[in-house]
Amino acid sequence: EPGRKRFKRPQFSPGDCQAEAAADGTEGEEDDGPAAELLEKLQHPSAEVRECACAGLARLVQQRRLCPGLARRDAVRMLGPLLLDPSLAVRETAAGALRNLSACGGFEVCDDMVTKDVMTPLVALLKECSAGLNSNEMSPHEKKDENRNSVENIANEAVNVLWNICECDSRAVSVFNKEGCLEIVLKYLSRFSTNVDLAISVAYCLQTVTEDNPELLKSFSAAGLRVLESAMLSPVSSMEYLLLKTLVAGTVWNLKDLIPSKSQAEIISAVLKILAEVLEMDAGETVVQMKEAETQRLKTAAETEEILENANGDVLIEDDEMEEIPHKRKARRKTFISDLLPPTDKELRQTTALLSAQQTALEIIVNMCCSEDPSDDEWEELSSSDESDAFMETSLSECGGQLLSPLCLSHEIHTTLTNYLIPKKIVEKTAFPNSTAVDICSKNPAWKPLIRKMNTIQCRALICLQTLVSLLDVDHLGGAPALQTLAQHLSQLLFSRPDFAKHTDFAEAISSALRALLQTMASKNISQQCMTPDQLMTLCKAGIYNSNTGVRVNVVSILGITGSVLAKEDGTFETLKTIGCFLLEVATKDCSLVVAGEALDALFDVFADGKEAEKASVQIKLLSALKEFQPVFKMKIRKEGRSKYSQEQLCVLDNVKMNLRRFITYQETIEKRLSS
Structure with a gap:
């Protein structure tokens, strides 16, 4: 399906590992050397060696030109079985390597992955993770909460692989439909209040698989729609939840044919209300504020560390006293108190989530406007409603997965877009990114990728504007x-x-x-x-x-x-x-x-x-x-x-x-x- 657009996907970042050395210095080499060595180590009897080989491959495939070569060397057939490895750490890094391969390799590599039957172990893994979250006892050697966290991390990597492949290959979507993957991923989504990262990955995947997939629509039960309802109407307003709600709104829009005609006005209003809320936010200001917050937090943390050091001498903690440090690291290193503080990318994650939400919102609006318009005489004037929070109790839950009358676009969408001032918000997003924000990001390597995201939002807004100008009445504009x-x-x-x-x-x-x-x-x-x-x-x-x-x-x-x-x-x-x-x-x-x-x-x-x-x-x-x-x-x-x-x-x-x-x-x- 070469006509489909593919946007840059988030990738897996493997933790420190001996494989790092093997993966370094591969620039300019073809797929011999490190690649061959790492692929060989995937068969090693030691779980630790297998894990490090997977982590090394996850890094290696980030060099896009190496993906086809690795695919030719049968990396997929060797990584596939490791999705069901006895070691949870191997499962996670194997899923991470396949995630990066599918994200960096594009259509051809994803097609090859389906041909080499990666879907069979992948679906089996998703089912096992689902069962593991129920029983909480996949491995008696580990603490329950640690095990649950590990299972959720594996599920997150696996869902990302599923999303990437389904976006590129219709055969993967058929497997998704037939193997009951919908029920599994909806179960993961229902845990959004305790694991928003996993929920976001699922929401991205659902937005992809629900597009133009009438077969899947038949599988949606009232219970499944209620899961979407609770995520979409979550009262939490952090930027990560804003991204989650935006993605779920896009999924609900794809499921519009399930909504009874009497509830169609409410569904439009509920979806557009979320998109308006996302587009209302000033991304440039957010970048500036979040960077200041990060700087202040790190400064406070450094001062705290200094006070503790002065009071107690060097307060050092050995690795084996720290539950957070994976058991695999044999070489003991001294860990300062600051290493136990929350990760420094908290503000960066929030900002990235907002920018992703805005980009997604603009893409959803284009999709809404590009749906086939009914002819004039079929247009139905529906009352516009702001009561979006109440709509799903009366609409989504009662449809019970039945295919009902299709949603009328036309006047209702035009009116609701205007009521929420969406054309105005889109015009605001067409401006060049805030120069202060760009300046801040350009000076910080970790924040630098946000410049590209801000530029992408400007381009999406211009495309969105083109669509609105072509479709809306002059009065609505x-x-x-x-x-x-x-x-x-x-x-x-x-x-x-x-x-x-x-x-x-x-x-x-x-x-x-x-x-x-x-x-x-x-x-x-x-x-x-x-x-x-x-x-x-x-x-x-x-x-x-x-x-x-x-x-x-x-x-x-x-x-x-x-x-x-x-x-x-x-x-x-x-x-x-x-x-x-x-x-x-x-x-x-x-x-x-x-x-x-x-x-x-x-x-x-x-x-x-x-x-x-x-x-x-x-x-x-x-x-x-x-x-x-x-x-x-x-x-x-x-x-x-x-x-x-x-x-x-x-x-x-x-x-x-x-x-x-x-x-x-x-x-x-x-x-x-x-x-x-």
């Missing part, structure tokens, strides 16, 4: 003045980043949003004055050299939309000539037929009407250029069509080819008229 302000805002974003075309994700997202907005404004005859002709050409000249086809298509389309508006105005002759020459150049020289087709379409729009356009077309010799290009275009479609383009793209190109013929005929009549 605040009318003509709001659209003009928005166009101004987008062009300011664009021109405040002169090198925008180098940042492909940003360039594609902002050009898509601007294209959709200008299209809407043109169709409603709303005046467009967000860019001067010079700025317009600057944008197009920068964007047309981008390697991303989407960016090139967008800038050409923007030129077509703006040019067709200018063609109806007086005094635009020179600008139309510039636009015409540029579009001709793109149509005849771009390596992609999709971009060339879009440039031809733009030419048809710009020169279809108006006195200024007629004069400009004669000046730039548009007719002779297109006549010359017509046979070349037809030949390219014939030669490259089937091998390079999808059926849908070929359909569009055939349409462009037909319109080119008609446009040439039209231009011939203009030339005759003007020359007579």
Whole structure:
């Protein structure tokens, strides 16, 4: 399924282990040496050696280029059985290695994992963990609470493997459906108040497997839906719980066909209320505050340690006195009091959870808007309700897994989006990340990855904005003045980043949003004055050299939309000539037929009407250029069509080819008229 997008996945971080030495220094080596040695150690009689080999492999596969090689060496077949190893520590690190392999290896490696039957031991492990949480007695040698913690950690790694593979391979989703995995993961989710990490992993997995999976929907019982209800309406407001609630809201949205029609207004309101709450938060401010809190906490901890040291001399604790330290570490090391304090990444985890929640919320809104809209006459006007907390008692619990009437999108979603000010919140998220927050993160290696997350949120918000602008009524967006302000805002974003075309994700997202907005404004005859002709050409000249086809298509389309508006105005002759020459150049020289087709379409729009356009077309010799290009275009479609383009793209190109013929005929009549 190459069409599906795959975003960066969180990975497993194995603890200290002798394998670290083996995994180091592998940069630049192919899959021999350390990889072969570690794979051999997976068969070792000593559990400790097997555990360290798994941890070493978990590190090794984080170098993406090594994943295919490890897959070829049958790492999957060797790691699979270790998911059911007698040692809990081996189970956890084996699951961690498979988690990283599935996260870093992408579609091909996940496909290979399913072919090599990793699902059989994985499902068996998930079932055993579920039973272990019930009995609390998987191993009599360990304390019950320690054992429970260990079982939950293994379950967390296993659920992450399941999530990654199900996202990439439909066969894995079939296994999920048939093997009763839903019941197991819902049981893990029900423990959200004691283990939010495990619950978040399950919620990510559920959001993936409930998408376009009618078979699974039949398995949802009223009890299962009540588990989702309690997680979604949890009163806890920490940022990790906010992420959990957002993911569960996305799952509930995927299950919308289970909701009885009388409760549909409430479900929309409940889901959007959570998304609005998440988007309300200022991520930049949060980064600044959380970093300050971390600095203060570490300073206090250091002062406390110093006082204790001064009072007692070096207060040292041996490893074997510490329950927290895994039994495996033979070499005793001296542990200062500060090592027993809570981990230093507490604030970082909270901030990361908020950023993930915001990204997820924006993705859910795009999915909501891209669901198939019912036709106008099927739209049902439902009363909007803010009573979201009460809805599930009367709706989710009573549906009992029955497939009921599908949810009506339309007016209800439009109204609820507006009631919660979601379009406004999305526009706020399109701004560049807070510069103070970016500065703070850039100076701290552990926080540096958050810069990428903040940039991703900006791009998701721009994509979300594009969707809303295309679908919502102008009134729901605040009318003509709001659209003009928005166009101004987008062009300011664009021109405040002169090198925008180098940042492909940003360039594609902002050009898509601007294209959709200008299209809407043109169709409603709303005046467009967000860019001067010079700025317009600057944008197009920068964007047309981008390697991303989407960016090139967008800038050409923007030129077509703006040019067709200018063609109806007086005094635009020179600008139309510039636009015409540029579009001709793109149509005849771009390596992609999709971009060339879009440039031809733009030419048809710009020169279809108006006195200024007629004069400009004669000046730039548009007719002779297109006549010359017509046979070349037809030949390219014939030669490259089937091998390079999808059926849908070929359909569009055939349409462009037909319109080119008609446009040439039209231009011939203009030339005759003007020359007579």
